């Protein structure tokens with residue numbers, strides 16, 4: 001019997017790299033997918049082969065391009081002859097740089113039309129369309145395998161598709177709406193795929209990370225240290241906020257936190273069509289939980305009047 005096979009898009013970095021390694025540790029043959037980071041992808045694939053002895057097939061694909069996601073899944077299936085878990089993880093944040101390399105952050109109401117169109121094209125073509133196509137093609141092969149099992153009189157194995165979305169699907173930040181739109185749009189694709197997959201023992205879910213320490217959150221945040229003026233990264237900003245009580249688990253996430261959840265969610269045969277936050281409770285900690293912070297700020301503003 002061959003090893004089960006897991007494809008993780010965007011597994012040359014961050015959450016994807018740790019997730020693909022986690023599956024290999026549990027005996028999966030895997031596809032390590034990269035776009036710009038071929039060398040990083042090679043390091044991940046080499047480590048998997050050396051440490052876990054399972055197969056790691058390295059495949060490049062720019063999933064923002066229309067045919068690329070189909071080709072990636074086709075290549076996976078042609079090579080291994082099976083697909084058990086597909087994790088759509090590739091993603092970019094919005095914020096394109098200006099000529100000097102500074103990230104542009106426009107609030108929703110202020111975004112110029114040409115900037116909006118460029119950002120939407122960049123973010124949606126990967127985060128939404130690339131992921132949509134990847135899930136669609138993976139489901140196609142998974143259904144085919146289930147039908148073949150059924151025709152042979154065998155039980156259909158449990159297979160799963162997981163979309164790494166974000167708590168930004170419902171937690172808005174005014175300069176990051178294109179990103180949130182891409183992730184909330186994807187949630188609807190999860191519902192469609194779950195409906196079609198269920199009869200074939202295929203579960204489809206959305207894993208919604210909170211803030212995780214990866215290269216994505218190493219970008220500048222636009223927020224500065226009041227003491228020395230240096231600009232915090234996104235990870236530093238949310239790390240400080242977590243220490244200050246913005247979330248009940250008082251640290252931001254690690255890629256391992258998400259990889260563990262991705263592995264667990266992919267092995268729950270009776271959960272499908274769900275959007276589950278893995279965020280240390282960040283989305284719990286709103287106005288009620290942080291009453292003291294807002295109360296103190298209200299009092300401070302009143303005193304200023």
Ligand SMILES: NC(=O)c1ccc[n+]([C@@H]2O[C@H](COP(=O)([O-])OP(=O)(O)OC[C@H]3O[C@@H](n4cnc5c(N)ncnc54)[C@H](OP(=O)(O)O)[C@@H]3O)[C@@H](O)[C@H]2O)c1
Pocket residue numbers: 009010011012013014015016033034035036037038061062063064089090091092093126164165166167208209210211212213214215216217
């Ligand atoms: N980090 C967080 O706080 C956080 C929170 C919520 C959700 N997420 C989501 O988690 C996922 C992974 O993010 P991360 O933090 O691990 O980011 P990351 O370290 O920047 O990794 C992003 C991955 O996506 C790949 N990618 C980028 N453009 C691509 C393209 N055009 N085609 C194919 N792959 C492409 C990258 O490949 P190359 O490097 O090879 O180009 C890389 O492997 C994303 O979907 C992100 O939205 C992250």
